Amino acid sequence: MSETTTAAPQKQAWHVGRSEDIPEHGRMVVDAGDKTVGVFRVGGDLVAYENRCAHMGGPICQGLIVPRVYEQFDDAGRPVGNAFDESDMHIACPWHGYEYSLKTGRHAGKKSIGLRPVTVEETDEGEVYVHI
Numbered sequence: 509m510s511e512t513t514t515a516a517p518q519k520q521a522w523h524v525g526r527s528e529d530i531p532e533h534g535r536m537v538v539d540a541g542d543k544t545v546g547v548f549r550v551g552g553d554l555v556a557y558e559n560r561c562a563h564m565g566g567p568i569c570q571g572l573i574v575p576r577v578y579e580q581f582d583d584a585g586r587p588v589g590n591a592f593d594e595s596d597m598h599i600a601c602p603w604h605g606y607e608y609s610l611k612t613g614r615h616a617g618k619k620s621i622g623l624r625p626v627t628v629e630e631t632d633e634g635e636v637y638v639h640i
């Protein structure tokens with residue numbers, strides 16, 4: 509019996525920009541190798557995703573960034589209108605409108621659908637890198 513090991517492919521760091529280039533709810537979309545990646549700041553942290561919508565590959569990272577919309581109800585359970593949740597920012601695909609949580613990358617209505625996350629690093633010196 510022989511033992512087989514498979515080495516994980518080496519990732520390469522790609523410089524994105526400076527920390528101040530990506531303010532809260534801001535973004536940068538950059539080419540990194542053969543991929544295009546969107547980097548976003550949400551709740552002070554950086555998240556990054558490949559710029560390919562899970563629906564049909566649209567440029568999701570270039571979509572509109574909006575707060576989550578939720579329905580409000582009165583004490584009797586009757587709907588009284590919609591409101592925005594500024595603590596849960598979403599991004600909407602410019603092609604057909606699929607909407608994802610920026611923080612998790614998951615589809616707003618169907619959690620089994622999601623964006624492909626990319627490792628992002630912010631150094632103490634204020635430089636931002638993605639690792640592909």
Ligand code: FES
Pocket residue numbers: 561562563564565566567568601602603604605606
């Ligand atoms: S490709 Fe994004 S919603 Fe269709």
